[in-house]
Amino acid sequence: MPVLFIPFKNGEKKCNYCGNEYSETINFKQKYCKNCLFLYIKNSENATGNNTYLDVRIKYTQCIEHDIDRSSTNIQEWCKLCSEILCFRQVTPNISSFNNLNPNLIITGFEFYDYLNYNLSFGIVKSILTKKSIPILYLSWWANYDECIICHQELEYINENPTNITKIQSDCRKWCSHCYMIYTGCRYCLTTNVIFGIIDQTQYDFIISTKLNYDKFYEIAIYNSVFGNLIPHSQIKYLKKIAEGGFSIIYKATWSNGVYNTDVAIKKLHDSRNISKDFLNELKLLYQCNQCNNKIIERVIITCYGITQDPITKEYMLVMDYANGGNLHDYLQKNFINITWKKKINILWEIINGLQHIHDNNIIHRDFHSGNILLSYQLEDEEGKVIQNWKIGDLGLSQLVNDNLSNNEVYG
Incomplete structure (x- = not known):
């Protein structure tokens, strides 16, 4: 089941799916849509064979339905009356809040440095356009950066041909027009691939139509x-x-x-x-x-x-x-x-x-x-x-x- 309630760019203000304003997690100020989160939980309860893994920290306060004060990693235990999201561990934190945190901070039972405990790997693919080898960085988290990790230029969405792409895919691709790096996210497993170049005709068509605005x-x-x-x-x-x-x-x-x-x-x-x-x-x-x-x-x-x-x-x-x-x-x-x-x-x-x-x-x-x-x-x-x-x-x-x-x- 796709995770639609988290934006691919943390600087966005409104949800791309329902139009509601994004809320922020208590820690790290990560954006998320409460309305789409409720729908996700409701649909996941009714779905069979749902293998979505969501690494989340939840804070509970006392209410008529719960008499507890603890944190949890189970999104199914969410209660809209008393639950608050502390953070999504699979999602990149807001940089400013991340830098201002105390290095010795303990967040409701797990150490702050555990937040970074995700692996990355890389591979090489051959571009069908240039026939050259292009490196790809495989990130095991949702990289909702607003800026390029290399040159810090603002990232832009790749709004490819809408007739050939679903709504779920439309905000999962972004790129740096300065370095020509492409960031592709998966809303099913909350991972990101960083591609250091243009590897296929679809990406090339987009860049041509966006940057080289000419009809020939x-x-x-x-x-x-x-x-x-x-x-x-x-x-x-x-x-x-x-x-x-x-x-x-x-x-x-x-x-x-x-x-x-x-x-x-x-x-x-x-x-x-x-x-x-x-x-x-x-x-x-x-x-x-x-x-x-x-x-x-x-x-x-x-x-x-x-x-x-x-x-x-x-x-x-x-x-x-x-x-x-x-x-x-x-x-x-x-x-x-x-x-x-x-x-x-x-x-x-x-x-x-x-x-x-x-x-x-x-x-x-x-x-x-x-x-x-x-x-x-x-x-x-x-x-x-x-x-x-x-x-x-x-x-x-x-x-x-x-x-x-x-x-x-x-x-x-």
Whole structure:
């Protein structure tokens, strides 16, 4: 039998099922609905084979039905005339009340530290979207947090397609839009799974409809099938602004994903709080340029690792390769007289390869100039020979060959 009288977010004021205001337990200020609690007890008394386990502490005061003053763990002994809930041991306490308690407190016959005596475990699942392994934390309690346990951002309910989900399930899923962590609760056993990523299409559909509010799902699906990476903004550390144009600002940053630190370029489009057609267009074209598994692609086109969102400004950004050598225009300005013909031919050869690959995918760059040809890296081998890697970037104005072009637009 599902436990409907306890919210999945302790900060809520009214019950999602009957609309009554929530009451609070004496200890830990845990929210619960008395009306739905009465219904739960009544239904559980009449139910057969009810194996619901509810770990609760009840305080009794003297009344016409009871001549006792003790605590109990049996919810069936509830009396609406004299019973008060001390706490639900399977439910996370209100943080403020939890922190203010005396560590030596004895709560009606059991030690305070016994409250924490629940196990947790973890496992690994494979995302059907990204084909990557995603960790899941299995909590043996009802985690009714209002904030993310990692970044402390407010959690939001995942209100998935109501035609495919029951009322009992509708308030058992919440997520952090900052870390992309998903919290899924079970109202039958009062346990919670914390999923460190998006593992199925249902979750992805929700995030797309909520955060990327745009009607062309096809472009989003293309992005997801290749990158499959909504990068938590907390993993990005900004270092400096390196360029600014009419459409975007480029930052150098470090991406720390817990395994390694990588220098990346963050491309923030102006006024990108709402996903624009131009933003989706660039994602789609990056997909087409990266869909082939040929390793040469990684050498000639700037790679996009995924997207992220600033939790304060709500602006979306592309997380891309960082070209530490700058662009070709600046490189020629500084080094032109020292560049040999052989090196010039090598640079031209890499540019041709990149442009050929773009054209092979039926894409017109439309903003092809020396400022968008980037030196990804430059190093010396053991013999002192300088090795360079030039890539083509900024597909923001690019377009498919068969798309309609305005007569007044210049492209090439």
